[in-house]
Amino acid sequence: xxxxxxxxxxxxLLKTGGLADVGAALPLALxxxxxxxxxxxxxxxxxxxxxxxxxxxxxxxxxxxAPAVLQQLAQPALIRRGRVAATGQPVYLLDAPALYQRGGGxxxxxxGEDWPDNADRFALLGWAAAWLGLGGDTDWRPxxxxxxxxHAALAPLYLRLMAGDKPRPVSVFxxxxxxxxxxxxxDQLPGLGLPWSVFGIDGLEFYGQLSFMKAxxxxxxxxxxxxxxxxxxxxxxxxxxxxxxxxxxRASRVSGILNGVDYAVWNPATDPLIGARFEHDRLAGxxxxxxxxxRELGLQERPDALVFGVVSRLSEQKGxxxxxxxxxxxxxxxxxxxVLGSGDAGIEAALREALAxxxxxxxxxxxxxxxxxxxxxxxxxxxxxxxxFEPCGLTQLYAMRYGTLPLVHGVGGLADTVTDxxxxxLAAGRATGFVFxxxxxxxxxxxxxxxxxxxxRPREWDAVRRHAMQQRxxxxxxxxxxxxxxxxxxxxxxxx
Ligand code: ADP
Ligand code: GLC
Numbered sequence: 001x002x003x004x005x006x007x008x009x010x011x012x013l014l015k016t017g018g019l020a021d022v023g024a025a026l027p028l029a030l031x032x033x034x035x036x037x038x039x040x041x042x043x044x045x046x047x048x049x050x051x052x053x054x055x056x057x058x059x060x061x062x063x064x065x066a067p068a069v070l071q072q073l074a075q076p077a078l079i080r081r082g083r084v085a086a087t088g089q090p091v092y093l094l095d096a097p098a099l100y101q102r103g104g105g106x107x108x109x110x111x112g113e114d115w116p117d118n119a120d121r122f123a124l125l126g127w128a129a130a131w132l133g134l135g136g137d138t139d140w141r142p143x144x145x146x147x148x149x150x151h152a153a154l155a156p157l158y159l160r161l162m163a164g165d166k167p168r169p170v171s172v173f174x175x176x177x178x179x180x181x182x183x184x185x186x187d188q189l190p191g192l193g194l195p196w197s198v199f200g201i202d203g204l205e206f207y208g209q210l211s212f213m214k215a216x217x218x219x220x221x222x223x224x225x226x227x228x229x230x231x232x233x234x235x236x237x238x239x240x241x242x243x244x245x246x247x248x249x250r251a252s253r254v255s256g257i258l259n260g261v262d263y264a265v266w267n268p269a270t271d272p273l274i275g276a277r278f279e280h281d282r283l284a285g286x287x288x289x290x291x292x293x294x295r296e297l298g299l300q301e302r303p304d305a306l307v308f309g310v311v312s313r314l315s316e317q318k319g320x321x322x323x324x325x326x327x328x329x330x331x332x333x334x335x336x337x338x339v340l341g342s343g344d345a346g347i348e349a350a351l352r353e354a355l356a357x358x359x360x361x362x363x364x365x366x367x368x369x370x371x372x373x374x375x376x377x378x379x380x381x382x383x384x385x386x387x388x389f390e391p392c393g394l395t396q397l398y399a400m401r402y403g404t405l406p407l408v409h410g411v412g413g414l415a416d417t418v419t420d421x422x423x424x425x426l427a428a429g430r431a432t433g434f435v436f437x438x439x440x441x442x443x444x445x446x447x448x449x450x451x452x453x454x455x456x457r458p459r460e461w462d463a464v465r466r467h468a469m470q471q472r473x474x475x476x477x478x479x480x481x482x483x484x485x486x487x488x489x490x491x492x493x494x495x496x
Pocket of ligand 2: 019226259413
């Protein structure tokens with residue numbers, strides 16, 4: 001089975017969040033599971049730097065329904081073939097420097113403004129995926145096209161328009177986060193090469209705007225999300241981001257496949273980014289990692305402190321506004337808090353102000369810092385993930401591997417992966433962390449109390465920690481589930 005995997009991020013070359021970690025691991029796991037997998041990525045400079053290009057001449061995409069920008073570029077857009085240097089993963093890079101090579105981030109300028117031509121930039125990605133899907137590369141024609149998040153979400157629509165009555169590959173739209181939808185003014189529609197006939201309630205119209213996300217939801221042959229719980233949640237008005245109605249209509253095509261962890265990158269026994277290595281059966285290094293973290297961040301070096309860590313985008317999604325109201329108590333009980341985050345300036349200011357009152361019991365580091373992320377996840381005792389919603393969440397999975405107990409809001413992938421330390425779960429040896437259910441500072445406070453109480457029973461804490469460290473969230477399992485889905489779709493769509 002040949003699979004084209006279209007997305008925008010690939011760790012460690014280009015990463016704004018978990019999408020990049022998935023892009024680095026899942027295609028390789030799919031290949032290992034028997035799919036001949038090629039990625040399609042926008043030609044961002046950071047990706048070109050990590051890709052070894054083939055000698056083969058580039059492809060020149062052209063044809064019907066192309067976004068107008070394809071004709072307007074001074075240099076024609078090309079699709080270059082190559083392999084990720086570090087892994088050998090085959091990739092197509094959509095080379096259009098005017099669209100993808102600029103300062104700032106992949107979606108926003110350095111000032112945090114969305115790029116004004118995002119509709120063109122990502123429509124071209126979706127269109128290129130469809131073009132490849134229909135045999136644009138005569139040497140390799142995929143059976144399945146998997147599109148990740150709104151950036152690639154127009155592909156299923158382009159595929160239908162471009163194929164007409166002819167065979168086409170099956171399309172799977174994978175939602176990593178329903179909250180980011182790719183909404184644009186409706187008058188941009190013709191510029192994307194799309195006919196007005198698709199701008200209806202059954203198409204990509206969304207409260208008068210055009211929605212890339214909705215195109216993916218309406219036109220893909222299957223929709224997946226990155227945890228089973230989130231697949232259920234998005235069918236409800238609370239978590240459906242105003243698309244729950246659309247999703248409910250297509251509910252039979254929606255399923256959740258839990259993300260995995262790349263244990264070659266996240267392994268306390270081998271991690272080159274942490275000072276002291278450790279494992280569930282030799283934990284001395286864990287205490288060293290904690291004191292090294294306290295020293296590095298200027299915290300009081302107290303071995304008895306319970307160190308709480310946060311590694312997160314600073315966005316409304318992550319629920320970090322629940323932290324300042326509980327911080328006094330956290331510190332009064334002997335805790336310390338370290339936060340590494342980047343994003344929203346208001347959230348950053350609120351955390352900074354709350355931590356300022358606690359001197360050497362708290363620290364905030366801003367910006368994106370992969371190595372510090374590893375050191376926090378290794379050195380903390382508890383990782384806080386109080387997200388309002390969380391499609392999967394990866395940091396809680398990493399934390400478990402490092403014996404750092406996750407304390408999470410029980411939603412989405414957090415609920416699917418963390419087993420709360422209830423008396424029953426403790427007695428049965430199943431607990432791996434702490435889960436609170438109401439999205440409130442009071443509920444968070446309750447979970448913190450339970451964490452402090454367990455810390456006072458070191459033997460029990462240790463048992464939970466060892467159990468957490470032995471959990472495995474295996475990409476092989478996820479890959480098997482995706483392959484089985486692809487196979488079912490191919491059987492159900494004999495025309496493709
Ligand atoms: P999301 O994709 O919603 O941000 P995930 O938990 O799936 O959430 O993935 C977040 C990824 O980004 C993890 O690999 C985490 O370690 C990393 N990360 C988040 N913030 C930072 C930061 N400030 N510095 C370094 N890594 C970060
Ligand atoms: C999104 C989600 C996160 C998920 C990640 C990878 O960024 O917010 O929960 O883990 O994608 O699938």
